[in-house]
Amino acid sequence: MSTLATSTSADSFEITRTDTPVPDAQREAALAAPKFGTVFTDHMARISYAQDTGWTNRRVEKYGPLQMDPATAVLHYAQEIFEGLKAYRHPDGSVWTFRPQANAARFAKSAHRLALPQLSETDFLGAIQALVATDVAWVPGGEETSLYLRPFMYASETFLGVRPSLEAEFLVIASPVGPYFAGGVRPVDIWVAEDYHRAGAGGTGDAKCGGNYAASLLPQQEAYAKGFEQVCFLDASTNTYLEELGGMNVCVVYADGSVATPPVSGSILEGVTRSSILRLLADAGHEVFERPIPLADLKAGLADGSVSEVFACGTAAVMTPIGRLAGEGFDLSVRDGTAGPVTTTIRAELTDIQYGRAADRHGWLHRLA
Ligand code: COI
Numbered sequence: 517m518s519t520l521a522t523s524t525s526a527d528s529f530e531i532t533r534t535d536t537p538v539p540d541a542q543r544e545a546a547l548a549a550p551k552f553g554t555v556f557t558d559h560m561a562r563i564s565y566a567q568d569t570g571w572t573n574r575r576v577e578k579y580g581p582l583q584m585d586p587a588t589a590v591l592h593y594a595q596e597i598f599e600g601l602k603a604y605r606h607p608d609g610s611v612w613t614f615r616p617q618a619n620a621a622r623f624a625k626s627a628h629r630l631a632l633p634q635l636s637e638t639d640f641l642g643a644i645q646a647l648v649a650t651d652v653a654w655v656p657g658g659e660e661t662s663l664y665l666r667p668f669m670y671a672s673e674t675f676l677g678v679r680p681s682l683e684a685e686f687l688v689i690a691s692p693v694g695p696y697f698a699g700g701v702r703p704v705d706i707w708v709a710e711d712y713h714r715a716g717a718g719g720t721g722d723a724k725c726g727g728n729y730a731a732s733l734l735p736q737q738e739a740y741a742k743g744f745e746q747v748c749f750l751d752a753s754t755n756t757y758l759e760e761l762g763g764m765n766v767c768v769v770y771a772d773g774s775v776a777t778p779p780v781s782g783s784i785l786e787g788v789t790r791s792s793i794l795r796l797l798a799d800a801g802h803e804v805f806e807r808p809i810p811l812a813d814l815k816a817g818l819a820d821g822s823v824s825e826v827f828a829c830g831t832a833a834v835m836t837p838i839g840r841l842a843g844e845g846f847d848l849s850v851r852d853g854t855a856g857p858v859t860t861t862i863r864a865e866l867t868d869i870q871y872g873r874a875a876d877r878h879g880w881l882h883r884l885a
Contacts (some may be wrong), residue, residue, distance in 0.1 A: 525574065525642030528581040531650055531807055534558050534578035542802070547656040550692040553664065553833065557690045559645035563616065564672075565633050574642070576650050579689065584862035585674040585875075590679040596726045597626040600831040602662040603648050603690075603786070603884055605655045607743035608871030611648060611885040614870050618788045622724060629723040631680035632669055640667065641882075643688045648884040655885075656692045660701060660867075662695040666739065696832040697745060703839025703853050706761065707739035708811060712845055714759060715785070716752035720784030721759075728785075732762035734868045742840065746828065750811060751783065757808040759783060760860060764830030765780070765790040766838075768814060769858045771824045774803035789829045789866075796862050818848045825856030836864040866885070 537558045538546070544556045560579045563571050591594050599619045603611050620640035627634055644665055655663045667688045671681030671815050695701050705766035712735040715721025719766055720728055735747045748766060749759045753806070765787040767777040775797050780786045798804050817823030818841065826838040837860075850856075868874035869881070 517549045518864075525613055525638045526645035526649065529574045529640075529642060529646035530574050531563060531576045531646065532578070533650070536578075538584075543654065547551070547692050547713070548658070550656060550661055550694045551698075552693045552696050552780040553691050555691060557647075557692075558656040558661070559583065559647060559650050560690075562689040563635070563639060563643065563686045563761055566687070567682040571635065571686070572631070572641060574639070574646075576646050576681075581763065582685075584672075587676055589671035589673050592676060593671070594725070594727045594730070595630055595632060595681055596668065597630050597632060597723055598666060598668035598686060598726065599623050599669075600724075601644075601665050601725055602693075602831060602870070603644075603655050603665060603748050604662050604870050604872070605657045608872070610872075610882050610883060611652060611655050611663075612870075612872065612881045613614060613644065613648075614882070615788050615792065615880050616644060616882050618791075619667070622786065622788070623669075625723060626723040627669065629720055630725050631673065635669065635686055639686070643686070644852060645884055647688050649688060651690055652885045653688065654692055661692065661694050662870075664691045665689075666691070693832075696834075697836060698829075701834075701836070703837040703840070703850070703855055704745045705743065705840040706746050706748050706828075706838050707744035708734075708841065708843035709735045709739070710734075710751065712747075712749070713752035713755075714762070717782060717858070720782065722780065722785055724785060729763065736762050740857075742842075744840075748841070751808075756810050756812070758811060758814065760785060761828050764828040764833045767793070767827050767829060768817070768823055769811055769825035769827070770817070771822050771857060772803075773858070774805065775858070776805040776807055778809055779806040787830055787877060789831055789834065791864040792878075792880065793829055793835065793862055797858075798867050800862065800865075802858070811843075815846055816850060818850060824851070825859050827856075827859045828851050829876075834867065835859055 837855040
């Protein structure tokens with residue numbers, strides 16, 4: 517557990533409070549039943565970059581629209597990256613986040629891949645800390661609620677040539693949220709896309725950049741039309757192995773108690789929730805494998821009962837059971853559409869740590885307020 521004493525640059529952020537904050541009653545109403553990603557807090561944190569000056573002007577300012585020239589590079593070439601993490605209110609009222617250093621490290625890796633400037637861990641954590649301290653009243657306290665934090669960086673130079681931007685903006689915005697999927701924590705139905713891929717070898721699959729998500733939208737739209745909520749992608753070179761869902765990793769639980777998830781081989785995102793869950797599973801005595809999972813094996817395992825559970829995991833999704841897996845020519849139910857005991861138990865362990873109901877034995881929590 518790291519505390520407020522951790523060296524961050526929160527103090528170096530100049531805070532200009534809005535004179536028109538959302539009225540208390542309206543904010544309380546938003547916090548009572550937050551829907552994922554629909555309402556935003558009063559402020560945003562921001563740092564500006566130019567090649568000549570480096571990162572300057574650390575500030576927290578009123579949340580609001582960004583002014584952009586129509587020729588701003590990000591609008592044309594999608595040079596953009598983002599992160600997702602959450603702030604949790606503990607029973608004593610304090611506010612904590614989960615493994616933010618891992619998000620800072622992944623952000624640095626994504627920045628490298630997208631040829632964006634590096635932002636230090638100190639600035640990444642400092643921006644989060646300064647924003648949450650300013651908008652602390654926006655951290656909800658209800659079950660399964662949190663303040664979702666969305667750090668992002670985009671190429672802000674006004675220039676249409678195709679080369680890395682010489683200017684960038686880093687921002688953090690925050691949104692009170694409940695469960696990612698409408699209808700709360702419940703098993704979801706997944707369509708396996710065999711005709712689209714999310715990422716290929718040497719591409720940007722292991723970077724958290726908007727382009728990966730844009731590429732997943734058409735398959736997701738087609739899956740919605742068939743009555744499914746997410747798409748599972750297969751590897752681009754052989755169309756054989758599970759990769760990940762549009763916005764979360766995937767894990768398979770076997771009847772012998774072992775658990776497997778696709779390895780981070782360059783085309784899938786190295787999820788912070790994924791690695792935390794693998795650790796909790798190992799702690800609980802499960803054999804854990806990061807290995808390629810052929811779709812054919814998963815189908816056979818669901819049919820013969822050797823696969824007992826399948827779940828999705830990510831910051832937004834936490835751990836979401838998968839209740840049905842279908843694709844061209846197959847439609848298989850998982851546990852008759854109910855959540856399994858391994859998913860339920862490990863999910864409870866993870867959220868108990870995040871919400872301060874269980875000891876933080878791995879030192880994953882970082883105090884924000
Ligand atoms: C997250 O889990 O934070 C994600 O980034 C997934 C999605 C909401 C984009």
